[in-house]
Every structure is written in C-alpha cells, then in structure tokens.
Amino acid sequence: MSTDPAAYDPRAVESAAQGFWNDTRAFEVGGQSPKPKYYCLSMLPYPSGALHVGHVRNYTISDVISRYQRMCGHNVLQPMGWDAFGLPAENAAIKNATAPAKWTRANIEHMRAQLKTMGYAIDWSREFATCDPDYYVHEQRMFVRLMKKGLAYRRNSVVNWDPVDKTVLANEQVIDGRGWRTGALVEKREIPQWFLKITDYAQELLDGLDTLDGWPDSVKTMQRNWIGRSEGLEIRFDVDGEDEPVTVYTTRPDTLMGVTFLSIAGEHPLAVKAARDNPALAAFLEELRRGGVSEAELEAQEKRGMATGQWAIHPVTGEDVPIYVANFVLMNYGTGAVMAVPAHDQRDWEFAKAYGLPVRPVIVPDGVRDALREVGHDVEADADPFQAALSGGTVDAFDTGAAVSMVRDYLDAIQQEGAFTGRGTLVNSGEYSGLDFDASFDALARRFEADGRGARKVNFRLRDWGVSRQRYWGCPIPVIYCEKCGALPVPEEQLPVLLPEDVADAFSNPGVVHSPIKSDPEWRKATCPQCGGPAERETDTFDTFMESSWYYARYTSPGAKDMVDARADHWLPVDQYIGGVEHAILHLLYFRFYHKLLRDQGLVKSDEPATNLLTQGMVVAETYYRESGDGRREWINPADVDVQRDERGHVAGAMLRADGKPVHIGGIEKMSKSKNNGVDPQAMVDRYGADTVRLFSMFASPPTLSLEWNEAGVEGMARFLRRFWREVQQHVAQPDHPEVDASALDAGQKALRRQLHETIQKVGDDYGRRHSFNTAIAALMELLNHVAKFNDMSDQGRAVRHEVLQAMVLLLNPVTPHVCHALWQALGHTETLLEDQPFPQADPAALVRDLVTLAVQVNGKLRGTIEVAPDWPRDAVEAAALAEPHVAKFIGDGQVRKVIVVPGKIVNIVVVA
Ligand code: ANZ
Numbered sequence: 001m002s003t004d005p006a007a008y009d010p011r012a013v014e015s016a017a018q019g020f021w022n023d024t025r026a027f028e029v030g031g032q033s034p035k036p037k038y039y040c041l042s043m044l045p046y047p048s049g050a051l052h053v054g055h056v057r058n059y060t061i062s063d064v065i066s067r068y069q070r071m072c073g074h075n076v077l078q079p080m081g082w083d084a085f086g087l088p089a090e091n092a093a094i095k096n097a098t099a100p101a102k103w104t105r106a107n108i109e110h111m112r113a114q115l116k117t118m119g120y121a122i123d124w125s126r127e128f129a130t131c132d133p134d135y136y137v138h139e140q141r142m143f144v145r146l147m148k149k150g151l152a153y154r155r156n157s158v159v160n161w162d163p164v165d166k167t168v169l170a171n172e173q174v175i176d177g178r179g180w181r182t183g184a185l186v187e188k189r190e191i192p193q194w195f196l197k198i199t200d201y202a203q204e205l206l207d208g209l210d211t212l213d214g215w216p217d218s219v220k221t222m223q224r225n226w227i228g229r230s231e232g233l234e235i236r237f238d239v240d241g242e243d244e245p246v247t248v249y250t251t252r253p254d255t256l257m258g259v260t261f262l263s264i265a266g267e268h269p270l271a272v273k274a275a276r277d278n279p280a281l282a283a284f285l286e287e288l289r290r291g292g293v294s295e296a297e298l299e300a301q302e303k304r305g306m307a308t309g310q311w312a313i314h315p316v317t318g319e320d321v322p323i324y325v326a327n328f329v330l331m332n333y334g335t336g337a338v339m340a341v342p343a344h345d346q347r348d349w350e351f352a353k354a355y356g357l358p359v360r361p362v363i364v365p366d367g368v369r370d371a372l373r374e375v376g377h378d379v380e381a382d383a384d385p386f387q388a389a390l391s392g393g394t395v396d397a398f399d400t401g402a403a404v405s406m407v408r409d410y411l412d413a414i415q416q417e418g419a420f421t422g423r424g425t426l427v428n429s430g431e432y433s434g435l436d437f438d439a440s441f442d443a444l445a446r447r448f449e450a451d452g453r454g455a456r457k458v459n460f461r462l463r464d465w466g467v468s469r470q471r472y473w474g475c476p477i478p479v480i481y482c483e484k485c486g487a488l489p490v491p492e493e494q495l496p497v498l499l500p501e502d503v504a505d506a507f508s509n510p511g512v513v514h515s516p517i518k519s520d521p522e523w524r525k526a527t528c529p530q531c532g533g534p535a536e537r538e539t540d541t542f543d544t545f546m547e548s549s550w551y552y553a554r555y556t557s558p559g560a561k562d563m564v565d566a567r568a569d570h571w572l573p574v575d576q577y578i579g580g581v582e583h584a585i586l587h588l589l590y591f592r593f594y595h596k597l598l599r600d601q602g603l604v605k606s607d608e609p610a611t612n613l614l615t616q617g618m619v620v621a622e623t624y625y626r627e628s629g630d631g632r633r634e635w636i637n638p639a640d641v642d643v644q645r646d647e648r649g650h651v652a653g654a655m656l657r658a659d660g661k662p663v664h665i666g667g668i669e670k671m672s673k674s675k676n677n678g679v680d681p682q683a684m685v686d687r688y689g690a691d692t693v694r695l696f697s698m699f700a701s702p703p704t705l706s707l708e709w710n711e712a713g714v715e716g717m718a719r720f721l722r723r724f725w726r727e728v729q730q731h732v733a734q735p736d737h738p739e740v741d742a743s744a745l746d747a748g749q750k751a752l753r754r755q756l757h758e759t760i761q762k763v764g765d766d767y768g769r770r771h772s773f774n775t776a777i778a779a780l781m782e783l784l785n786h787v788a789k790f791n792d793m794s795d796q797g798r799a800v801r802h803e804v805l806q807a808m809v810l811l812l813n814p815v816t817p818h819v820c821h822a823l824w825q826a827l828g829h830t831e832t833l834l835e836d837q838p839f840p841q842a843d844p845a846a847l848v849r850d851l852v853t854l855a856v857q858v859n860g861k862l863r864g865t866i867e868v869a870p871d872w873p874r875d876a877v878e879a880a881a882l883a884e885p886h887v888a889k890f891i892g893d894g895q896v897r898k899v900i901v902v903p904g905k906i907v908n909i910v911v912v913a
C-alpha cells in the first residue's frame with residue numbers, strides 16, 4: 001500500500017464504512033415508516049462452505065437495486081438466510097465423520113463473514129437458517145394443516161434403490177444407472193411417499209402467469225409448458241370379451257377414424273390382467289418396471305411394445321383394433337391408454353412401422369384439400385373414391401396433373417417418411433369428412449356425451465409434488481403411524497418434531513446407515529394421538545424445496561408465532577426477486593404455489609409472491625490445461641496462470657506461473673470444479689477490495705447474460721476507482737469555491753454540467769427501470785474522463801467540478817458504497833448514510849442545449865426566424881422552418897420545390913406558385 005495518506009486504501013475504506021453501517025444498524029428496517037416499502041430479495045444460498053462468484057453476482061445485483069431504491073425514498077428490506085438442509089451436508093459428514101448440523105453451521109459462520117466483507121446492505125437481524133427448529137416448526141404445522149384439508153396425502157411412488165447400501169438414492173446420485181457410492185445397479189422400488197396437491201392449483205398457477213408483467217417471458221413460457229394444460233376428450237373403447245372398457249385420453253379427436261390400434265401403459269389394469277396367462281408379456285412388463293421413469297427418459301427410448309392379445313372395438317366404425325402395451329405410454333398421465341393414430345402422431349408412426357401396423361391418413365393440410373377439390377374430388381361428400389385411393393395407396397382415380405402429384409406426395413410421405421402432425425381437414429372419416437379440427441372436436445364431443453361414451457376433459461402435465469425424502473438431514477415429516485388408526489398428523493401442540501443433530505457417530509461408519517433417525521428405535525417411538533397406543537414416527541424428511549418455498553414470507557415476520565403475522569401483508573409481494581435461471585421451473589413454481597397455500601390459510605392477502613423477477617446469467621471463465629502422459633487433460637486454475645492478451649482483450653497465450661512454461665487454452669466455460677476454472681471471490685476481495693469486485697461483476701456484462709470473469713477486467717475496475725479517488729482528493733485540495741451560478745457559466749462549464757445531468761438521467765433509468773448496470777457504469781466512466789480533462793480552475797469551474805464529483809459519489813454509491821462513503825466525507829460532509837441522501841435528479845435546465853437562431857427565407861427574402869438546437873437533424877430543422885407561422889403564411893398555397901439548410905445560419909425555401 002502507498003504511504004500517501006490521500007491514496008486509495010480499499011481495506012481501510014471498507015472496514016470504516018462497514019463499521020459505520022454496523023454501528024448505526026443502517027440496514028435494519030422496521031415496518032413503521034411513512035415511506036413506501038420495497039422488498040428486494042435474492043434467492044437464499046446453500047451453505048456449501050464458501051461464497052462463489054455466482055453468489056457475488058446475485059447479491060451485488062440485489063444490493064445495487066436495494067441501495068438505489070432506498071435513495072429513491074423507499075423503505076427497503078433486503079434480507080438474507082440459509083437454505084441449510086440437503087444432501088451435500090450428509091456427504092461431507094460421511095467424508096469427515098462429523099455431524100451434518102455441525103458442518104452446516106460452521107459453513108454458515110464462514111459464509112456470513114464473507115458476505116459481510118462484501119458490504120451488502122442486508123438486514124441481518126432477520127437472518128435464519130432453514131435447519132433452525134424455530135423455522136421448520138412452521139413448515140411442519142403447515143403440513144399438518146394441509147393433511148387435514150386433504151392437500152397432503154400419501155401414495156406409493158417409485159424411487160431409486162441401491163441394493164448394496166440398502167438406501168434410496170436421489171436422482172443425482174444415480175450415475176449411468178448405478179449407485180454413486182457402491183456402483184451397484186440401481187433398482188426401481190415402489191414405496192409410500194407424501195405428496196402435496198399442487199395439481200389442485202394448476203389452473204390458477206397457469207392463469208397467474210398472465211398477471212406477472214415483471215417476469216421474463218422465458219420463465220413464464222417454461223412454467224406454462226411445465227404445467228402443460230391440454231384440452232381433449234376421454235373416449236371409451238369396449239374390449240372384446242371384457243366387462244371393463246378402456247378409456248383413452250386424446251387431444252386429437254379429429255383423428256379418431258385413423259386409429260389402427262390402442263397402446264396402454266405397462267401398469268394399466270388391462271395389461272396386468274393379460275399378463276396373468278401370458279408369460280412373455282409378464283416378462284416384458286417386468287422389464288418396463290425396471291426401466292426409466294421420467295418422461296425425458298421415456299421420450300429418448302426406442303419405441304417398444306408387445307401385443308396383449310386383446311381387441312378393442314372402435315366406437316364409431318365398430319372395427320376391431322389390437323391393444324398393445326407400449327413403453328412410451330405413462331400410467332400417470334391422462335388415463336394411461338392412448339388411441340394410436342400412426343398417420344398423425346410420430347410416436348405411433350414409429351411404433352406402427354416397428355410392429356407392421358397400418359398407417360391410415362385421415363387429416364389433410366389445406367394445400368392437399370384444395371388439390372383434391374381441384375381434381376374434382378368432393379372432400380365432404382365423396383368419401384368413397386378417396387378412401388379407395390388412400391387405402392390402395394394410389395390416386396389413379398384422379399387422373400393426372402400437378403394437383404394429383406401433390407396428393408400422391410402427401411400420401412407417400414405419410415407412409416414412408418413420418419406422420420403429418422398438423423391440423424387440417426378430415427377425410428376418409430365418414431360423416432365427419434370435410435370438417436376441420438374444431439368442428440369435428442365439437443361433433444364428436446356431442447356424440448359421445450350423448451351416448452355416454454366420453455366427455456370433454458382438461459388435463460395437466462403438472463404432477464403432484466412428492467415431498468418425501470428418505471434422508472436424514474431435512475425437516476422431519478410430522479406424521480405418526482398407528483397400526484389401528486393409520487397415518488395421523490402429529491398434534492400441533494407436539495410440534496416441532498425435532499431432528500436430532502448430535503449424530504456424528506452414525507456418519508463415522510459409511511455404508512452401514514445413512515439415516516440416523518431411521519436406525520434409532522427410540523426416536524421412532526411415539527404414542528398414537530388417537531387411541532393412545534404405541535405408534536411409530538415417519539422417518540422420511542421433506543424435500544428441501546419445502547424450506548425454500550416460504551422463506552421469503554418468514555423474513556417479513558421475524559419471531560412471529562405462526563408462519564408469518566400481519567407484517568407479511570405490509571412487505572409482500574416481493575418487489576424484486578433475483579436469482580439463477582436454473583430455478584425457473586421447480587423453485588419458482590413451488591414458491592408461487594406456497595404463496596397460494598399461505599393465502600388460503602388466511603396468512604397473506606396477495607395472490608402472487610413476487611411482482612418482478614430478474615434471472616441473472618452464469619459466470620464463465622477461461623479454462624487452461626496440460627495433457628498428461630495418457631492424453632488426459634489436467635485442468636489448471638486461472639489463478640495460477642499468467643495470461644497474454646491481444647489488443648482486444650482476448651487471451652492470446654498463457655503460461656503456468658510456477659514453471660513459466662506454456663499451457664493450453666481450453667475456451668470459456670461455466671465456472672465448475674471439473675474444469676478447475678472457479679475463481680475464489682475472497683481472494684479477489686483480499687487483493688482489490690470489495691468495491692472493485694462489485695464494480696467488475698456489474699460492469700462486465702448485463703445482468704441477465706453470462707459474465708466472463710477475468711482478472712485483467714478486475715484490474716481495470718481497480719484503476720477506475722483509484723482515478724476517481726485521486727480526482728476527488730485533488731479537487732478538495734483546491735481553495736473553496738462559490739455555488740454554481742447557472743447564468744454565469746461559459747460554454748465549457750455548461751457542456752460538462754450538461755453531461756453530468758444527462759448522465760444522472762441515464763443512470764437513474766439504467767438502475768431503476770432497465771437494470772442495465774453495465775451501461776450506467778460506462779456512462780460514469782465517461783463522465784470521469786471528462787472531469788479529468790476539465791482543467792478550468794476558475795471559481796465557477798471549481799464549482800461545476802464539485803457538483804459533478806458530488807453527484808458521481810451518489811450515482812456510484814449503489815455499486816461501490818464503501819469508496820463513496822469515504823469520498824462523501826472527503827467532499828466536506830459529515831459521516832452520514834448515503835442511502836438516506838436522495839438519488840440525484842437531472843436538472844431540466846442543465847439538459848437544454850444552447851439554441852441557435854436561424855433565419856428562414858422564402859424565395860430569398862427573410863420571412864421569419866426559428867430557434868433550434870445545434871444537434872437537431874436536418875428534417876427536424878426543415879419541419880420547424882416550414883411550420884413557422886410567418887413563413888407558412890408566405891408559402892400559402894405555393895408548392896415547396898426545395899429546402900436548403902445551411903447549418904447554424906439559414907434555411908432557404910424555394911416555392912413555386
Ligand atoms: C390420439 C392422437 C392422435 C394424439 C394424434 C396425438 C396426435 P398432451 O397434449 O400432452 O396432453 N397421450 C395421452 N395419454 C398419454 C399417456 N398416458 N402417455 C403417453 N401419451 C399419451 O398430449 C395428449 C396426447 O398424448 C393424446 O392425444 C395422446 O395421443 C397422447 F394425431 O391421441 B393423442
């Protein structure tokens with residue numbers, strides 16, 4: 001560090017500012033304030049052990065918005081907490097033979113200290129960790145209430161079972177079908193699990209998206225697709241020799257006459273029945289049971305199936321169609337049975353081709369319909385000739401010509417290339433031929449509703465939320481099992497069901513037990529709340545999405561007896577929510593669902609938890625490697641590499657600092673352990689100070705795009721702050737100056753002042769409306785360049801410089817609050833909280849550019865004058881000249897031939913009578 005007392009010393013500056021904020025409890029907010037509230041929330045971090053740059057980016061965005069909104073007169077709440085339950089703590093416990101609770105709490109201590117060095121304007125008085133019994137007790141109480149309302153229920157569901165460790169694995173613990181620890185082949189097992197009925201809210205969750213104008217469209221689209229509303233018909237097909245019909249769900253009733261078989265799920269009762277005396281089918285069903293369960297897995301699989309030997313009767317034609325079991329039919333969607341239309345559904349097409357089933361086209365696109373009409377085929381009436389043509393695969397009936405080849409091509413493509421899945425006109429469909437999608441849908445719905453064979457049906461892709469996890473480190477599910485009375489909620493007055501934390505012993509012997517509560521008979525022991533007899537506790541714990549679904553509400557009501565109290569309606573909804581786009585679907589859907597649960601418990605009044613959402617981009621960095629003897633890449637951390645850059649800042653070469661020899665450059669990748677390209681933000685803060693790191697993370701890219709971390713960029717930010725610091729110090733070393741007298745400024749002074757006020761306007765808009773922090777900072781950098789070149793030492797010159805520097809301190813404060821805190825005092829103020837200073841407002845008078853007067857001539861004679869700014873474009877000057885009242889009068893009915901603009905001097909209008 002420099003010995004010059006006036007030099008910028010980030011460490012001293014930052015600890016002084018943070019000390020001041022702490023001592024004055026600057027960012028603790030009460031509810032009582034005449035100011036309007038603003039709730040700025042970042043997704044709460046998982047306490048993994050150390051802050052990473054993704055956190056730094058997320059929390060800096062949120063801090064800039066918070067400080068800015070407070071300067072704009074809001075009472076701002078910016079809280080912080082810890083998403084403390086979850087699997088990594090158990091893995092760490094096994095590795096270090098420690099208790100997950102201990103590991104987690106130590107991480108929280110460390111990360112809190114790291115966050116504090118970043119100087120975020122957080123109300124730390126509201127902090128909590130989701131593993132605190134004071135927190136999760138409310139979650140248990142909510143669950144108990146949901147059980148009583150029927151919104152929480154238990155049913156069997158499939159899990160990944162590791163047969164060696166005898167434990168359930170999370171999806172991410174299954175690698176290529178094997179257990180991550182044992183390498184054993186993972187089995188699918190059905191066990192009872194708890195679910196929350198999010199499907200009851202499917203329509204509301206969908207409709208609510210239309211009210212979220214402040215959410216990115218991409219997120220809303222992902223949520224819409226996930227909810228997956230579809231409108232269709234349920235249609236009953238009788239089965240030969242069976243009492244029970246098969247009901248299918250279809251969104252394409254218009255294709256009904258193209259059905260050539262039915263496909264049903266392996267778990268469908270009809271399949272199970274058929275397998276009883278069909279060993280080959282039984283074996284096939286068993287194979288399906290072991291296979292993947294997710295929709296994505298099914299989609300990727302080869303389409304496979306087996307005939308059940310049963311036949312269904314087509315409800316319109318009475319034709320027999322075979323019933324197949326197919327691996328792509330899900331039991332838990334629709335009815336678990338599908339009417340297969342190979343001509344118009346690609347999966348059915350692939351299946352039909354594989355099993356030699358007929359492909360019967362019944363829909364034609366508009367072009368083909370028109371071609372048919374052209375060759376004299378009456379789509380509506382002439383069902384027969386067309387049917388003949390189609391089933392024979394020939395269109396000889398229609399003779400020659402382009403129209404015919406179009407029809408022929410269409411039919412050939414369907415037989416040979418794949419299904420036509422678009423909508424169109426029905427053909428080959430008896431009385432329905434000639435109808436379009438909507439008309440045939442309505443006609444068939446009416447027909448089946450009348451004869452009791454079917455009904456309109458809305459389905460959602462959304463499934464109920466499975467909240468059971470078979471692991472220890474989570475919130476215990478508050479349920480008691482009694483042999484006589486069944487599954488009962490733990491009585492509210494007995495809550496919380498505490499998770500024992502002192503369990504290091506259980507984790508010192510990996511492979512024996514993974515859940516200390518499952519293996520502890522004492523813990524499991526309970527008394528039935530209904531009959532008083534002996535009973536057992538549930539030993540599963542909640543999915544950690546449970547805790548992260550309502551934390552935002554708890555922050556509003558610290559210490560509340562229930563989940564939240566009346567303060568929740570003061571603060572909610574969240575005004576600005578910020579987090580990673582990887583949470584666009586599940587977390588944000590559960591978060592919205594939970595808000596509606598809170599509302600329906602009478603705990604909050606609003607319908608949605610957050611009005612605005614910002615999803616920040618990833619942090620990426622260059623990768624470096626060397627090849628080892630066997631050709632494997634050994635990745636080298638960017639911190640250990642010296643980089644040469646070309647004049648555009650791109651990496652041109654690199655060498656390992658330790659040996660001075662070159663390393664390969666592997667390209668820019670998302671920061672990750674596997675590529676060893678993570679940057680430790682703490683090391684950056686230690687080297688440059690928090691303000692520089694904050695500034696870099698806001699300047700290097702717009703918040704929603706990916707941010708490339710590079711140390712050269714960080715250094716550039718440090719240089720900027722040093723220059724800013726020096727500029728202020730040099731200025732305050734000058735003699736005192738008078739106030740700015742706007743009427744006494746010369747052109748240079750006016751120009752600098754105008755730039756200041758333009759910058760004020762831009763920065764406010766960039767911070768507040770556009771969230772375009774990088775362009776705000778760029779404008780401030782440019783302003784600093786101008787101040788640095790402004791050598792005017794006159795009284796008014798120093799006065800203008802003062803105005804500029806003082807405003808810059810306020811404008812930069814949301815991004816680099818520590819240095820601004822210090823410079824504010826250097827500029828002659830006492831130590832105060834900058835967030836209580838109003839955010840600078842542009843002075844409209846200062847924005848006005850000096851106007852120049854132009855003479856306007858009509859045919860060479862002076863007829864008027866206009867005032868224009870020097871930067872007006874030519875057409876604006878022309879328009880002003882033509883509109884000048886005297887000029888307009890002299891032009892009268894004449895025709896304007898030409899307008900000549902001599903910039904800064906004269907406008908000449910040539911008019912002919
Ligand atoms: C006949 C048909 C013809 C279909 C056609 C599509 C195209 P969405 O929109 O997602 O709701 N389906 C129904 N239940 C299914 C299940 N359990 N597993 C797999 N597929 C199932 O999809 C509805 C369509 O998906 C339904 O409409 C059905 O196939 C299939 F040219 O019925 B369709």
Ligand code: ZN
Nearest residue numbers: 482485528531
């Ligand atoms: Zn009982």
